[in-house]
Structures are given as C-alpha cells and as structure tokens.
Amino acid sequence: MNVKRYFARTAREALRELKEELGADAIVLSNRAVEGGVEILALPSDAVGSLPSTRPARAPAPAAAPVAPRVEDADDDYRVSLRAAPARQSAPVMRPFSPPRVEQADYPPPRSRASVAADPWAEALAAARAAAPEPDRPAPLRESEAPRRASAVNEQRDSREQDARVRELQEANGKLMAELSGIRGMIERQLAGFAWGEARRHAPARADLVGELLEAGFSAQLARRLVEAIAEDASPDAARGAVKNALNRELRALSSDADLIDRGGVYALVGPTGVGKTTTTAKLAARCVVRHGADKLALITTDGYRIGAQEQLRIYGRILGVPVFSVRDAADLRQTLAELRNKHMVLIDTVGVSQRDRMVAEQAAMLLGAGNVRRLLLLNATCRGDTLDDVVRAYKGPGLAGCILTKVDEAASLAPAIDVAVRRELELFYVANGQRVPEDLHLPNRAYLLHRAMREQAEGSPWKLQGDEAGLMLAAGGLGA
Numbered sequence: 001m002n003v004k005r006y007f008a009r010t011a012r013e014a015l016r017e018l019k020e021e022l023g024a025d026a027i028v029l030s031n032r033a034v035e036g037g038v039e040i041l042a043l044p045s046d047a048v049g050s051l052p053s054t055r056p057a058r059a060p061a062p063a064a065a066p067v068a069p070r071v072e073d074a075d076d077d078y079r080v081s082l083r084a085a086p087a088r089q090s091a092p093v094m095r096p097f098s099p100p101r102v103e104q105a106d107y108p109p110p111r112s113r114a115s116v117a118a119d120p121w122a123e124a125l126a127a128a129r130a131a132a133p134e135p136d137r138p139a140p141l142r143e144s145e146a147p148r149r150a151s152a153v154n155e156q157r158d159s160r161e162q163d164a165r166v167r168e169l170q171e172a173n174g175k176l177m178a179e180l181s182g183i184r185g186m187i188e189r190q191l192a193g194f195a196w197g198e199a200r201r202h203a204p205a206r207a208d209l210v211g212e213l214l215e216a217g218f219s220a221q222l223a224r225r226l227v228e229a230i231a232e233d234a235s236p237d238a239a240r241g242a243v244k245n246a247l248n249r250e251l252r253a254l255s256s257d258a259d260l261i262d263r264g265g266v267y268a269l270v271g272p273t274g275v276g277k278t279t280t281t282a283k284l285a286a287r288c289v290v291r292h293g294a295d296k297l298a299l300i301t302t303d304g305y306r307i308g309a310q311e312q313l314r315i316y317g318r319i320l321g322v323p324v325f326s327v328r329d330a331a332d333l334r335q336t337l338a339e340l341r342n343k344h345m346v347l348i349d350t351v352g353v354s355q356r357d358r359m360v361a362e363q364a365a366m367l368l369g370a371g372n373v374r375r376l377l378l379l380n381a382t383c384r385g386d387t388l389d390d391v392v393r394a395y396k397g398p399g400l401a402g403c404i405l406t407k408v409d410e411a412a413s414l415a416p417a418i419d420v421a422v423r424r425e426l427e428l429f430y431v432a433n434g435q436r437v438p439e440d441l442h443l444p445n446r447a448y449l450l451h452r453a454m455r456e457q458a459e460g461s462p463w464k465l466q467g468d469e470a471g472l473m474l475a476a477g478g479l480g481a
Helices: 011-022 113-118 120-131 145-202 204-216 220-229 236-250 277-292 309-320 330-339 359-369 385-395 415-423 446-453 469-480
Strands: 004-008 027-034 037-043 265-270 297-301 324-326 345-349 373-380 400-406 428-432
Touching: 004 011, 011 027, 011 037, 204 220, 204 236, 220 236, 220 415, 236 415, 236 446, 265 277, 265 359, 277 297, 277 309, 277 345, 277 428, 297 309, 297 330, 309 324, 330 359, 359 373, 359 385, 373 385, 373 415, 385 415, 415 446
Parallel strands: 265 345, 265 373, 297 324, 297 345, 373 400, 400 428
Antiparallel strands: 004 037, 027 037
C-alpha cells in the first residue's frame, strides 16, 4: 500500500501539494497538527482496490448505474472531490474524515524566545525599531482629561474674544473723548470770544491791558489776576499804573545785601547748564570779601563733569585770596563743611543739571544731607516762561531760599522771568547783567524790572497782537491753567 505523507505549515499548502502529485481523486486517510505545521496521509485513487475489506461478503446487488459524487462549490482547500470507485470493487471501510482546525491551520504556531533570538532577521528588525526615533505623537487623552481640555480651550477662546471687545470699546471711548474734547475746546473758545467782546465793550482799558500783558510774555493766568485791579471806566494810563502797582506788590525782592551777606551761612548755587553759576559764585564771593574779608569766606565746587570748571573757580579764588575745596560726594561735602564751620559764609558751586534729569533729585538729596545748606536757583532771563516754570518745578523743594536772574542784558523782555517769580512766590535776590566780576551783579531794582517787563511791542512787530487775538490767547491760557 503506497501511502503518501504531506507536510506543510498550513492545511491549504498541504492539500495543494497533495492534488498536484496524486490528483483530485486522491483518498485522504488522515490529517493532524504536528509541531511546525500540518501532516496529511493520502493514497492515490488506483490503490483503493488493494485495501483489505473489513465487511463479510454479501450477495451481489443488482447492477445500478454509478452515481457520481456531488461536487461542492466550496473552497478546494478544505474539501476534496473524489471520483466514485469502479462498481466492480467494494468500497473500503474508511474512518470519518475530520477537517483541519482553522485556527491551527491558518496561523503559524507561536515561536519560542529562543527561536526568535536565533533568527538574524528578527534581531535586525528589533535593533532597527529600537534605534528609530519615536514620532511626535500627542499623548492620548484619558476620558477624564478630554472634557477638561475642551473646557480650557473654550475659556481661552472666550478670553481672547473678551479682550478684543475690550480693546474695541477702549478705542471707541478714546475716539469719543477726543471728539468731546475738541467740541469742548471749540465751545470754550467761542464763549471766550463772546466774553472778550463783552469785556471790550464794558471795560475797554482792562481788555487793552490784557493784550499788552500777553504781548509782553506774561501768562494768561497772571494777566487775568492783574487786570482785576483795573476799574471798568479807567483810562489807559490809569489802567497801566494799576497793573504796575499790583505787580509790584506781588513781587518779592531783596532790598539790601544785609539780608544775605551780613547774615552769612552756607549757600549752594543750582540751576541748569550754562545759566552762569560759576561766574555768579565769584561775584557773590567778591561782595563778601569786600565786606567781611577773605578769611571769612570759603568756596566749594562739586562740578567734576565740565572740563575746566574747577580750575575756573580756583582762578577766582586766587584772585580774591579765598581757599577753594573740591568735593565728590555727600560724605566728602559733610566733612568739608564740618572743617569750615568757623567761616562766615561758604558758597558751593554745583554742577549744571537739566531740569528733566534725574540727577536734580540726587543733587538736592546730597545738599540736604550735608546740613543746613540753602539753595539759590539761577534763572536764565532769556528763556520762555514755560521753560522757566519747568525749571522751578524741578528744583523747588526744601532749602530753596530764592532765585537770581542771570543774562538780563540778553533778554528782550523780563516778563516771563518776573511772571514765574511772582506765581511761584520766589524771592528775587540779585540780577546779573554781564560777565564782569563783581560789577555785573546788582540788587533788584523794582522800577527797572517792571519797566522792562511791561514794555510794549513796537508797531509792526510780528509779536504785537491784532484784533481779537488777545481773546484767543486768553482762552488758550485758560485751557492750560
């Protein structure tokens, strides 16, 4: 008996080999799963007659036409169609055919760790996977994190939308406020024009004096206050006299050197760059030497920034026979003043600092920390009123005794400087009108100062106001006051 054995990894492969070798009429004796695959035992179709019969012989049955077995349309991998045996031969007794199990036949059995380790291709694949970088994949969200993440995204979107709405509202409010401010300014100018017209009809002298004060350089605030002393029916000369008297009463000025030179003390001359602090210090030193002697005076300089500043003061000191000391900081200044406590007067020449520099506060702190030091602020008479006002605002504070007007000979009008001194209630100590030491330093002459402050503009001057221009300037001054 020629029994054939077929082995393959799957039942489908084993049956394919069987049909290729024995044909579709082969007889399958058995199939079973073995290690590594499936084993099938089969016989060729012509070997059926050689099988021993297991049944007793029976009388032959009447001949009948051979019935061909029904051919199934199913897959050939699981059913084999065999032709019927010849009628003259008796069919052998066969064991029932057990089809192969699909789960074992279709899938290869799992390999052990040893077999995987022995496979070089598996080892190379595992090494390549270990060396390859992990792709940037977002970590999967847990069920509890997903709603929280969605809620955070919604909150961020709502916050951005709310910020955008707030910005839109702020821009709209800014535009609205700008429009309202423009409308308010226009209305105030119109009302000021109406008021100016009424003032010119009821008190023409008062209106004319307001125009003259604005032409000279006085602020609108002080001009309105000064013309209140003018009667409605006053003549132009009487009106001008009333304004001068009012200005003279409000101006605080030193009348004698006895108030400063004879009293003595420590004075620091402060102010912006180029205002004339070193020259004014030398002028005051000469006045003190003439009255009390060189041994009663000492000079101190803190100007270590400007080239030649200390040498300039030392030259003045050698001419006057007065010692000059140089200090660097607050501690050095305190020690120097302690050594000079027996002097009648000590004058300190400070470094020039712009009114908008933070060193102004540092300088004031250094002088206040040195003891009883009084400051004298130097104002440049050639500057505009708003610039001088800015200077006083920066330098004003504890220890400010008063002011000194410098460069009076270079100024076209003294109205801005007088205006600032009156409004800020500063006492005017001296007036400097040149570079000569000590000749060009004078006590304030009220008549001279008021005359220079209220001098009218010449006809045809571009600075002379025409028509209702004084009313417009007064309205602008009212807005800024």
